[in-house]
Amino acid sequence: MMYRRFGRTGLKMPVFSCGGMRYQQKWQDIPMSEVTQACQANVEAIIRRAMEVGIHHIETARGYGSSERQLGAILPKLPRESMIVQTKVGPEEDAGKFVANVEESLTRLGLEYVDLLAIHGINSRQTLEWSVRKGGCLEAARKLQGRGLARHIGFSTHAATDVILDAIRAGGGDGRGFDYVNLHWFYIFQRNWSAVEEAAKRDMGVFIISPSDKGGMLYQPSEKLVRLCEPLHPLMLNDLFCLMRPEVHTLSIGASRPGDFDRHVEALRYWERAGEWVPMIVERLERAMRDAVGEELARPFGMGLPEWEDVPGGINVATILWLRNLALAYDMHEYGKMRYNLLGNGGYWFPGQNAAKVREVDLRAVARASGLEGRLEGLLEEAHGMLWKEPVKRLSES
Numbered sequence: 001m002m003y004r005r006f007g008r009t010g011l012k013m014p015v016f017s018c019g020g021m022r023y024q025q026k027w028q029d030i031p032m033s034e035v036t037q038a039c040q041a042n043v044e045a046i047i048r049r050a051m052e053v054g055i056h057h058i059e060t061a062r063g064y065g066s067s068e069r070q071l072g073a074i075l076p077k078l079p080r081e082s083m084i085v086q087t088k089v090g091p092e093e094d095a096g097k098f099v100a101n102v103e104e105s106l107t108r109l110g111l112e113y114v115d116l117l118a119i120h121g122i123n124s125r126q127t128l129e130w131s132v133r134k135g136g137c138l139e140a141a142r143k144l145q146g147r148g149l150a151r152h153i154g155f156s157t158h159a160a161t162d163v164i165l166d167a168i169r170a171g172g173g174d175g176r177g178f179d180y181v182n183l184h185w186f187y188i189f190q191r192n193w194s195a196v197e198e199a200a201k202r203d204m205g206v207f208i209i210s211p212s213d214k215g216g217m218l219y220q221p222s223e224k225l226v227r228l229c230e231p232l233h234p235l236m237l238n239d240l241f242c243l244m245r246p247e248v249h250t251l252s253i254g255a256s257r258p259g260d261f262d263r264h265v266e267a268l269r270y271w272e273r274a275g276e277w278v279p280m281i282v283e284r285l286e287r288a289m290r291d292a293v294g295e296e297l298a299r300p301f302g303m304g305l306p307e308w309e310d311v312p313g314g315i316n317v318a319t320i321l322w323l324r325n326l327a328l329a330y331d332m333h334e335y336g337k338m339r340y341n342l343l344g345n346g347g348y349w350f351p352g353q354n355a356a357k358v359r360e361v362d363l364r365a366v367a368r369a370s371g372l373e374g375r376l377e378g379l380l381e382e383a384h385g386m387l388w389k390e391p392v393k394r395l396s397e398s
Contacts, residue, residue: 001054002268004249007205009152009179011084013057015243016264018050019254020060020067027065035070043070049258053265057250061088061120062105072110085111088120088156091130095140102144117141117150118182122167123159123348132170142176154180158349160307164195180205186215187241188326191301200247208251211238222331228288229281236267237281240274292329297321303370308352312361316343316352324383340387355380
């Protein structure tokens with residue numbers, strides 16, 4: 001295993017972390033009496049396998065259903081000093097409720113403290129304000145830190161980049177900012193790179209959320225993507241692509257079985273050749289993208305398209321074009337459908353509307369600003385026809 005200093009926390013962080021959102025019994029909080037022996041045995045096998053391969057960062061969240069409770073039946077069996085444990089608790093308008101939730105999470109985990117406590121889901125201006133205002137959740141988290149209940153304070157986010165940047169730069173009500181950030185950044189979605197750089201300037205830890213699932217469902221890649229990534233598996237290519245940036249410290253692996261770590265660990269065997277292979281494969285992927293959609297559309301997040309809030313009907317135009325590109329260039333249809341059908345149902349975790357009503361709104365100003373006048377509506381309709389299946393809810397709401 002490779003390790004990196006996790007920013008100013010000083011923690012020796014493995015480059016892979018054991019994420020806790022895919023192995024739990026249910027996405028609702030349930031008592032341990034309702035957890036099957038088979039499920040609990042699998043969770044314990046996952047944690048022990050993670051530790052065996054050197055992944056001693058165990059990460060979960062209050063919002064992951066029974067995950068905290070199931071971990072709480074395992075972690076006390078393991079040497080506490082050998083683990084880095086993180087949980088995440090959502091922001092509240094009432095910081096007192098946030099504190100009570102953190103305390104309950106510690107009880108569920110069976111721990112006296114967590115090494116890393118994240119405010120989970122600073123995904124909007126409102127949740128940012130709840131977190132960093134005077135008397136807000138960040139200030140409350142620092143008081144929990146003062147009580148010895150958390151060693152370091154960070155935040156997780158699915159927000160637009162400008163919101164993430166403001167959270168990274170925020171001082172909080174007591175003038176102290178965050179120690180680390182959990183965010184999305186991987187090969188198919190590089191929009192948040194400026195936020196990674198900003199975090200690095202402040203010596204913050206950088207944790208990459210879901211590089212294998214949200215990063216393209218790379219555990220079940222299309223045949224075309226497999227060919228384009230040779231001689232590496234797409235999952236391994238993505239791991240190495242991310243880890244070649246020293247600003248990135250760890251990638252989350254949401255394991256559902258002990259063997260889910262194997263391919264990631266194998267990727268490190270090719271570390272010495274990453275500088276040769278990764279640029280070669282990336283060039284091949286970029287060429288395939290240009291051939292499929294054209295130079296103009298190849299980077300929809302860099303086209304000057306407005307955020308979904310500023311588009312008539314709330315249509316998330318940039319995201320829809322991005323998903324269309326992935327389907328056309330890499331045959332990532334299943335991934336595209338999984339993400340596209342969240343639009344309208346994902347809240348601030350995956351915001352905006354799909355293109356079902358594109359002809360009912362006036363997108364001429366959006367089209368002019370992005371150079372897609374006379375084409376935008378047709379592109380969005382094409383994407384809808386390609387990716388629409390049925391509305392999908394986030395796992396935590398299903």
